[in-house]
Amino acid sequence: MSKRIQAKYKIDRRMGENIWGRPKSPVNKRPFPPGQHGQGRKSKLSDFGTQLRAKQKLKGYYGNIQEKQFRNIYFEATRQRGDTSEQLIGLLERRLDAVVYRAKFVPTVFAARQFVNHGHVLVNGKKVNIPSYRCKEGDVIEVREKSRTMALVLEALESAERDVPEYISLDPKAMQATFTRIPSFDEVPYAAQMEPNLVVEFYSR
Known part of the structure; x- marks a missing residue:
């Protein structure tokens, strides 16, 4: 960490x-x-x-x-x-904390680091608490059900401050994101x- x-x-x-x-x-x-x-x-x-x-x-x-x-x-x-x-x-960009940040589950990359560390994130249905965990194409990253009512998450998803990039497919209602592909530099x-x-x-x- x-x-x-x-x-x-x-x-x-x-x-x-x-x-x-x-x-x-x-x-x-x-x-x-x-x-x-x-x-x-x-x-x-x-x-x-x-x-x-x-x-x-x-x-x-x-x-x-x-x-x-x-x-x-x-x-x-x-x-x-x-x-x-x-x-x-x-x-x-394949780091789990980076994907959590890109998916707008949290407002900052620092919050993403802490969010993952505290066990609020699932990858393919399993809890992963290592921010440097490397996501693969097709991995499904989601907020743990018990954590979906956190004000931090709700405010971040509703924020218009930034957009979700094309290489991440987001379902905001399910609080679930799919890492579809590794991006090129120009896409980040x-x-x-x-x-x-x-x-x-x-x-x-």
């Missing part, structure tokens, strides 16, 4: 972007880095800095996955056929620009 010690929106402030597209993001009011000299920091990043920033943003987007785990996902992507950056995104609805190619460059140095 990833340890989220700092306030999640600090990632937004550090990056100067609203990476989840949330109305509560402080970047909506203060689009510059934190600190006394935040507004004056406009130095050009080196190639390494640009790659590091892309890695931090993508890693942070998925609930700030631990570095060791994120690096292992990258190495797994390199062993698969095809474009490594596409494989990396595919592996990240990121609120901010992600650059997985730079993440690949960072790790392949």
